[in-house]
Amino acid sequence: MTLSWTHLTSDGAARLGRVHTAHGDVETPVFMPVGTAGTVRAMTADAVRSTGARLILGNTFHLMLRPGADRVEQLGGLHRMMDWPGPILTDSGGFQVFSLAALRTLDGDGVTFRSPHDGSPHRLTPESSVGIQRQLDATITMAFDECTPFPATWDEAGKSMELSMRWAARCRAAFVPRPGYGLFGINQGSVFADLRARSAEALAAIGFEGYAIGGLAVGEGQDKMFEVLEGVVPRLPADRPRYLMGVGTPDDLLGAVARGVDMFDCVIPTRAGRTARAYTSAGVFNLRNARFAGQDRPLDEACPCPLCARHSRAYLHHLFRCEEMLGPMLLTWHNLQYYQDLMAGIRAAIATGRLDAHAAAVRARWSQGDTQ
Numbered sequence: 001m002t003l004s005w006t007h008l009t010s011d012g013a014a015r016l017g018r019v020h021t022a023h024g025d026v027e028t029p030v031f032m033p034v035g036t037a038g039t040v041r042a043m044t045a046d047a048v049r050s051t052g053a054r055l056i057l058g059n060t061f062h063l064m065l066r067p068g069a070d071r072v073e074q075l076g077g078l079h080r081m082m083d084w085p086g087p088i089l090t091d092s093g094g095f096q097v098f099s100l101a102a103l104r105t106l107d108g109d110g111v112t113f114r115s116p117h118d119g120s121p122h123r124l125t126p127e128s129s130v131g132i133q134r135q136l137d138a139t140i141t142m143a144f145d146e147c148t149p150f151p152a153t154w155d156e157a158g159k160s161m162e163l164s165m166r167w168a169a170r171c172r173a174a175f176v177p178r179p180g181y182g183l184f185g186i187n188q189g190s191v192f193a194d195l196r197a198r199s200a201e202a203l204a205a206i207g208f209e210g211y212a213i214g215g216l217a218v219g220e221g222q223d224k225m226f227e228v229l230e231g232v233v234p235r236l237p238a239d240r241p242r243y244l245m246g247v248g249t250p251d252d253l254l255g256a257v258a259r260g261v262d263m264f265d266c267v268i269p270t271r272a273g274r275t276a277r278a279y280t281s282a283g284v285f286n287l288r289n290a291r292f293a294g295q296d297r298p299l300d301e302a303c304p305c306p307l308c309a310r311h312s313r314a315y316l317h318h319l320f321r322c323e324e325m326l327g328p329m330l331l332t333w334h335n336l337q338y339y340q341d342l343m344a345g346i347r348a349a350i351a352t353g354r355l356d357a358h359a360a361a362v363r364a365r366w367s368q369g370d371t372q
């Protein structure tokens with residue numbers, strides 16, 4: 001039996017569920033920390049686990065270039081290589097090939113590109129992307145799609161979406177079903193409701209273990225993103241998990257869960273952690289700000305992470321000022337803890353049918369700010 005999802009309960013459009021995988025179960029809605037190159041940057045695998053994270057993301061594009069899919073396979077797959085026995089979702093390489101690779105050439109069959117590291121030639125097709133993700137031992141394989149540029153005209157977005165749908169069918173044919181493993185299709189169509197609807201129909205006809213929504217959080221703004229979700233989410237098969245790719249801020253997560261999204265990934269908490277930006281129950285702070293220099297109290301009283309449990313804001317400010325690597329390590333840990341606790345709070349609220357009130361309280365606390 002392939003990867004499956006149990007719908008436990010709903011609160012409005014928000015859903016509480018459980019994904020069953022070969023590498024364990026995961027409660028949804030879930031946030032996946034991003035482990036780009038076989039590591040969640042600045043974190044040990046134990047530290048990632050301690051935050052409550054149960055599902056992480058790996059990047060096909062980065063891993064196929066360094067250390068190479070053959071090498072990861074030789075080292076026992078991504079789970080063993082990075083000491084993460086839990087489930088791993090890998091992206092298809094599509095997004096990075098369109099945003100990072102030099103000299104890329106798109107044809108109907110796939111994409112040829114040069115490595116940004118050494119200029120060596122590489123090629124990704126729907127078949128090779130699925131094959132590489134199998135070598136990585138991805139629990140969840142993502143379909144290889146074209147990343148539609150934003151903004152795009154209706155014609156451009158339509159052509160791009162139709163190409164991605166043809167590729168989605170080829171990914172389905174290339175994917176070898178294994179117990180507890182799954183393949184997710186990706187809905188495209190930019191900000192155009194009719195294209196999103198056609199894409200949803202095409203994906204459902206092919207059939208996937210889960211359905212992702214791609215091509216959002218690319219500059220369209222939160223209002224537009226929520227409008228697209230309201231149009232497309234009800235068109236995705238109700239008995240499968242829905243994954244909003246590359247999203248987002250804590251406020252994006254609250255809003256997207258309320259619109260029926262079950263899974264998220266984003267670099268925000270880890271990237272912000274390396275640049276002194278702290279996500280807390282009282283909003284976002286920049287720890288480089290001089291006002292923190294003398295504050296001998298935890299960053300976030302409500303947080304159980306080692307930074308908040310053992311160190312002061314003043315110490316963290318000092319670490320960033322001195323560019324000590326412990327600063328990014330501790331703040332990445334804290335930000336991931338904040339995101340996991342946010343999702344745990346959301347799940348508890350859905351379970352008791354009070355997501356709206358919970359979201360309003362969380363937002364009120366953010367806007368109240370740092371009152372001490």
Ligand SMILES: [Zn+2]
Pocket residue numbers: 299300303304305306307308309333334335337
């Ligand atoms: Zn903390």
